[in-house]
Amino acid sequence: MPKQVMNRKAGDNVYLHKDFHGALSNGIDFIHEHYGPEAVRDYLRQFADTFYAPLKKDLVRRGLIALKEHYANVFKIEGGQARFKLTDNELRIEVDLNPAVHHMRAQNYPVARLYSETIRTVGEALCAGTPYAAELSAYDEASGRYTQRFFRKD
């Protein structure tokens, strides 16, 4: 077999490596096993406070449309299926196909017992210190289908 060579530039491919969902799930399991469930939430709050700081500012500046645009883009990129209902005081996201859980189940990767915290805790952290609150009102462990509400607190 002759020597094989592959050259690729960044622009040759679309950035979408869904196995990363499995790596994050393992990270959550590791924290859970070694430091307990509250540490998982602490980690996710730290991540959200750091990484989503610009999104949080956008939420305060433009309101719930900022979150709708963000999550609509996430589901579009990942090929998920979600319905968005936006009013002046509430954003309701009903997820029929959760691309993260769908991918992990398809690959037989373990899904962390606290994987739903990537939705619940991150949503709450996004809203902390803003006029809004978040609630994970339904979550199906097997499929990852969920309903999440973001709403004005007053």
Next chain:
Amino acid sequence: MISCTEFIPAYSELFKFLEAKGGRKAVLDFWNYLSDRFLNNLRDLVTANGIRGCWLYWTKSLNEEAADFTMELDEEVGTFSITMHHCPSKGRLMEYRHITPYHDYCGHCDVLYRRVLEPMGYEYNTDLSKCDQAQCSVVIKRKKL
């Protein structure tokens, strides 16, 4: 939901979180844990295909990660190499202005893959000296019996 396109900063923050909790040992423990639990696809491909398994594994992952790289496989000699011209993970971390990457972010690759390949009879050599430019290289060689 955290998108897989947002994983790299989540990963970097995870390393920082673990180091604050349990020091460097906690980070290394996690990398070993992840290698043992999550890299079965690399392990299975190398078991089935020898060093070509490395080619098959990284062909999928590096293309999905939209990396800028050169990969070479020489089965007769028993070598596989990656020259990473621009790592998409480290590159993204460096582009974000509002986050500080974990100080040894690139160290995870060395630990994760070495732990799989060395027990299978391969040498794993990596040059991380240009990590701060999102560049690195890896050479994997079949050990002579």
